Amino acid sequence: MSKQTLPLPDFFESARVGQIWKVDYASRAEQARQYALQHDLKPASVSNDRISLLVIDAQNTFCMPDFELFVGGRSGHGAVDDTTRLCEFIYRNLGSITHIIATMDTHMAQQIFHPIFFVDADGNHPAPYSDIHLADLTSGRWKFNAALAPRFNIAPEYGQQMMIHYAESLEKKGKYALTIWPYHAMLGGIGHALVPALEEAIFFHSIARLDQPSFEIKGDKPFTEHYSVIGPEVLTGPMGEDLGSHDTKFIQHLQEVDRLYIAGQAKSHCVAWTVSDLLDDINATDPDLAKKVYLLEDCSSPVVVPGVVDHTEAANEAYIRFAQAGMKVVKSTDGIGSI
Structure with missing residues (x-):
């Protein structure tokens, strides 16, 4: 499998990452096919190494300025910069990434956090x-x-x-x-969709490497918050009724791959909670599995609402804990290299 760092496709424009637009699937599919031929990219199914990318909630509602819960971080433009770097990471490592999973925060009006x-x-x-x-x-x-x-x-x-x-x-x-959050990630609304530039990168990967991406819905239960894709904040009600369930597919997936890269929004909430739940499953299964997890620290930002809340330190403390458990905190520019 190719381990080379690949060039960005000609159509990718970093200046458009913070904008809404329609992906030209037909053109991108043909360009992906030609790109694969040019760089001798083989189907993901024949790769010796299994490298997955888990993208958490990279949706317009969190990643677009002026949308409901834009994750600006302390810089004020965090999620746009994060998504730009994430798209570039996908393109430059197209020959190494074998599978992409995208989680989708999915809400309706009548939920406990609205x-x-x-x-x-x-x-x-x-x-x-x-x-x-x-x-x-x-x-x-x-x-x-x-x-x-x-x-x-x-x-x-x-x-x-x-x-x-x-x-x-x-x-x-x-x-x-x-x-209590603003109404956000509303099912059927434009805020629920993935950022177009990232959707385009995932589609391009699926054609170039002949791999079908996975999309995981979370957050649609009315009586519990669901920051982590692995499980809700509270599992049962006062009479023992199920409010949501713990999903074991992610620890199973980690057992099957060589590396799992994780990025997305927000670092202080849905990313941190997902990684924390994954770490609990790792410790209950095999603590050495933590060494397979790579956190793209420059592709996630914490929730910061100036004058209201700043979760930067909480996010940083979580990443220190993850690193101490054996996970690797890396940058998107580090590349993937050999396993």
């Missing part, structure tokens, strides 16, 4: 970026929106009981408090 789910005594909803703690629920400062009870076929009182149980579960686990 404003409509809660009301105060005056019927007002919490503002985006509010944190709802256990004390806010036990005191009645915030209550489950009783008007939604018929939608979920539950009594309003049980809805409030579920919220209390949820906040209590988060506190016991030492997780972030329940955060």
